[in-house]
Amino acid sequence: MAASTQQLTADVLVVGAGIAGLQASLDLADQGKSVVLVERKPSIGGTMINLSKVFPTLDCASCITTPRMASVAHHANIDLFTLSEVDGIEKADGRFRASITKKPRFIEEDQCIGCKRCEEACTVFLEDDFDHGLGAKKAISIPFTNAIPQYPVLDADNCLLCGACAKACPTQCINFLQEPKKVEVDAGAVILATGFELTPMDAKPQYGGGAYPNVLSPLQMERLLAPHGPYGGVMRPSDGQTPSSIAYVQCAGSRDKSLGVPYCSRVCCMYAIKQAMLLSGSLPIADITIYYMDIRAFGKGYEQFYQNAKAMGVEFVKAKVARISEDESHNPILRIERQEAGTGPEEVQHDLVVLSLGMVPAWKPSQGGLIAVEADTDGFLKSPSMKLNPALTTIDGVFAAGTATGPKDIVDAITDAGAAAMAAGNYLARTQPTPAGHLP
């Protein structure tokens, strides 16, 4: 089926609809700039919509993110493309031409009413990526409760073609033969808000991540702590038991040259402390231990947050974890060495362990594709003026927001996004012709 290419012109193309991409798009759109926002996942919201609460205020993450998601989706100056990949961006004559592929959801969006009857009827259960494998979804499903847009996506690779979804759909909007669509965007400036990923769970095989059921990633723990998490509470994936002893292993993916991540990821200490405090609230009799090298609590209110955690009974042990094994009941056993004189290696058993994984770029310029900006030595985008104008990249007119340039917490990512929006606005005022009758 041949599909015609949609052509769009915009002031700014924003790549990535996590919290930084959302904020940059809103700031520009509120200034009257037209924005095309492209997100590769089926919903906007990025990693932040996956979190339970934020540090150090313990505000609900969803309550901060969802209004921004809704504003973006309904803003007259923003064209939103989800489940879409930017194949490439080229600069010519001072403008940027981007080629985008909108992948098929296998439903007709203009007819879908988001009733979820297709999801209820589907008989194929799969691991839910929103819950990081802890929960289940169907082969056709709306990505999560407050996803925007509220359309389901059919996983064509796992669909068994039973037709139950098509029979259940009241508007008959399922289209099993839907093809990808091409979109071309002509933009005056580009903001890259490509975000981050966590280091892989199995990057350090000696920690058993991905192999032992009760060794979790921090995002899995976020889902367990979330009000609508997969289990309805904090439980062990191996058997549904409420844990009475939980450990955090700090620097499990950062500050390690052997992983190619020699830098500090800046957020791991604080998210571990935040989760420890939330666990203390939801499991008051549980022992929570954080094994750390240094605690880096550098932001406003962070040191007080750390002291509050200690006062709440969270135990901080300055020790290096050498390896993790498990017993026959899937209890993780940590071999540790305390950094105190006169102590030797010892083994400590816990019910559940969280590996404080580090941050790596979700898109590396070295992967190619997207646009030919330069990478820094850490793999994140290089800013030629990190201290004076961190939104700049090595291409004039291309700006970076959020964790695209390096690990950041949410506060810094949002501030950074505002700076990128301002820089893009200034660039447009300097380079793009002003419509007749308008003052520059």
Add this chain to the structure above:
Amino acid sequence: MSESEQQGSERKGNYALEQLKQLRARRGAGTPAQIERSKRGKEMQNLILKAIADEAKTVPEIAAETGLPEQDVFWWITALRKYSRVQDEMKRGDFVPYRKK
């Protein structure tokens, strides 16, 4: 829904079923591994639902009764709970008992 809307809807429904026929002819209804996984999943769901049909049970109790691994039982309980086939009961010690809805 008016009669003409109903007819339009039925036409579109038939269109989707036609598409399915084409796809089944082109690639079959899933790989043998997918079909086997789906069959095994249905068997596990049935065993679990049967075990908790009359009485709420914890994951270790269901695993002991059905012979399924505890981890698999818990994953299926989570799946069935999400789609309202199973409900939680009052916590018993460190475990939540589950009952078929």
